[in-house]
Amino acid sequence: MTLWRQCVGKPFLIDSDTLGSILEFPKYVKNFIIRHPISGDALGFCATHLSPADRNGEKYIACLALIFVHYFHRNEGIGMSLYRHAIEELKKAHGVIRIKLGSSFPRILYGPLQEMASQDNWFRRRGWQFYRNLPGQGRAVCDFVLDFSDWVFDSSTKVPFTFREANQGDKSKVLDLLKSRSFDMYVKMGWYDQYIKVLNGLNPDDIVLALEDEVIVAMALTYKTRSESKSQYNLPWAGIAGNDLGGLTCVFLSSDKAVTTKAEIRNGLLNAVVVKLKNQNRKRLFWDGISEDIDDLKKLGFHEWAKYREIWRDVMNDN
Helix, strand or coil: CHHHHHHCCCCCCCCHHHHHHHHCCCCEEEEEEEECCCCCCEEEEEEEEEEECCCCCCCEEEEEEEEEECHHHCCCCHHHHHHHHHHHHHHHCCCEEEEEECCCCCCCCCCCEHHHHHHHHHHHCCCCCCCCCCCCEEEEEEEEEEEHHHCCCCCCCCCCCEEEECCHHHHHHHHHHHCCHHHHHHHCCCHHHHHHHHHCCCCHHHEEEEEECCEEEEEEEEECCHHHCCHHHHCCHHHHHCCCEEEEEEEEECCCCCHHHHHHHHHHHHHHHHHHHHHCCCCEEEEEEECCCHHHHHHCCEEEEEEEEEEEEEHHHCC
16 A cells, blocks of 8 residues: 555555455456565566457457555666566457456546656656547546536527437347447447446446437446445446445447537436436446547536546557
């Protein structure tokens, strides 16, 4: 925990037991530590895991989720030793198609924190792109919190869309969308696996839909926080940020809609989520991993909780 507090700090306040459970939550996980040879104190720590990145369970995102070095032992080669060993181990794993700085699922840290930009050069010297506003090359990604008293939505506006929770009868339509070409880019982000887990579970209503003539044009996953579900380890920060929050993740909008129409769909979908969570006696919403329309969402009442850079590279292009 000393390394965590030194390297991360607020708002990521977490106890050691919960952090340990999160680090061990993925199915494929390898963590590495370097200790002082005499005292046994942790001098450096690296957490890695694999996250599904296809529809068949054969391809994976290799996540370099955390790499920490004790403040008083930096520039001694500890970080380099951990980094090299972790990357070598991740490349050995069968089916890896992408290596990511940060975590996919579980969401430990989405990517390098914006406030840790002083460490960027260390990674840049190892071939990582940080300063392009492009997927995987440094674009900003935020976690947002919405207090429902701040929510700005005009419910009187008429739109040709229906917004509701999914039910058992929607499973085949959701599955068809997950298998469609428009969802391909999100498969590599680990979203397919998250939706499949919900479809195979007992609560399809955790999925909120936007429909046009009974065709799904947008959808999102909601989840309970704290000890109410396994989301406390898979998506931990909503529960840690407060007991009054509900969670939102993996918000998909069809790419074939005009910009203004997409905004109408997004806002209607978000309002349906707000209504759902209000009915569960929640007062706030935690939404992770947002990379688009950040300024527009702030105008709707969302507030930035954390900010990261999205950094990854495909293995085929890796040097």
